[in-house]
Amino acid sequence: xxxxxxxxxxxRKALADAALELFLERGYDQVSIxxxxxxxxxxxxxxxxxxxxxxALVFDEDAEVEAGLVAAVRERPAGLPIPAALRDYVLRVRxxxxxxxxxxxxxxxxxxxxxxxxxxxxxxxxxxxxxxHAIAEDIGAPESDPTCAALAHFAxxxxxxxxxxxxxxxxxxxxxxxxxxxxxxxATDRTHAG
Numbered sequence: 292x293x294x295x296x297x298x299x300x301x302x303r304k305a306l307a308d309a310a311l312e313l314f315l316e317r318g319y320d321q322v323s324i325x326x327x328x329x330x331x332x333x334x335x336x337x338x339x340x341x342x343x344x345x346x347a348l349v350f351d352e353d354a355e356v357e358a359g360l361v362a363a364v365r366e367r368p369a370g371l372p373i374p375a376a377l378r379d380y381v382l383r384v385r386x387x388x389x390x391x392x393x394x395x396x397x398x399x400x401x402x403x404x405x406x407x408x409x410x411x412x413x414x415x416x417x418x419x420x421x422x423x424h425a426i427a428e429d430i431g432a433p434e435s436d437p438t439c440a441a442l443a444h445f446a447x448x449x450x451x452x453x454x455x456x457x458x459x460x461x462x463x464x465x466x467x468x469x470x471x472x473x474x475x476x477x478a479t480d481r482t483h484a485g
Contacts, residue, residue: 303341305331310348315396319349319404346410349401357418359384360447364425373426377446378467385450386460402454412451419443445470 292300309330313322324345328338342348360380367376388394401407423443427436449466453459 299341302331302333302337306333306338306341307348310345311397314349314400319345319400319407346406349407350411350414356384356415357421360418360422361425364422364429372471373429374442374446374467374471377422377442378449378463378471381446381449381463381467382460386453386463389459415450416444416447419447422447442470 306327310322310327313326313330324335324338327345327348328335331338360377363376363380364373367373389398401411419440420443423436423440424434426432426442427434427439430439432439445466449463452466453462456462
């Protein structure tokens, strides 16, 4: 990474850190874009060069999330079914992470702010196509295979399903049990149909 890229990354991180600190301190709705820019000592124009809007300041790991989902499929242990690998990933990254006290205040902010909750769901579901393609590639199906798209969609939706459940981990496990019991037959049909 060159000097220019390092500087851009540092500015982006400073903006995201300042935003999160202000949002946690004052509440999301009480903080303006201008407040964040001032706290990071940049102009609002500079802020918009790095982030598309206020919600985007809260979620700054989009590429890493997509890479993690795809890796859950491609790099899973031999013999581990795709739904099981995705279940393990969702439990580790989305459900178990919520138990971390450092993450609890962030989750409370997101879940307590309708705009952030909706944005979080949109950006999480944005990975559906990449995940469906990784699944299709893994089983030798066409990229546009609807069964692979369905598995990707429902696997990602388990996070939304778990929200508000008394036992989110159990909710995710039950959803993936359903996906996995139905998956082997569908995967076999797809690999023989091509």
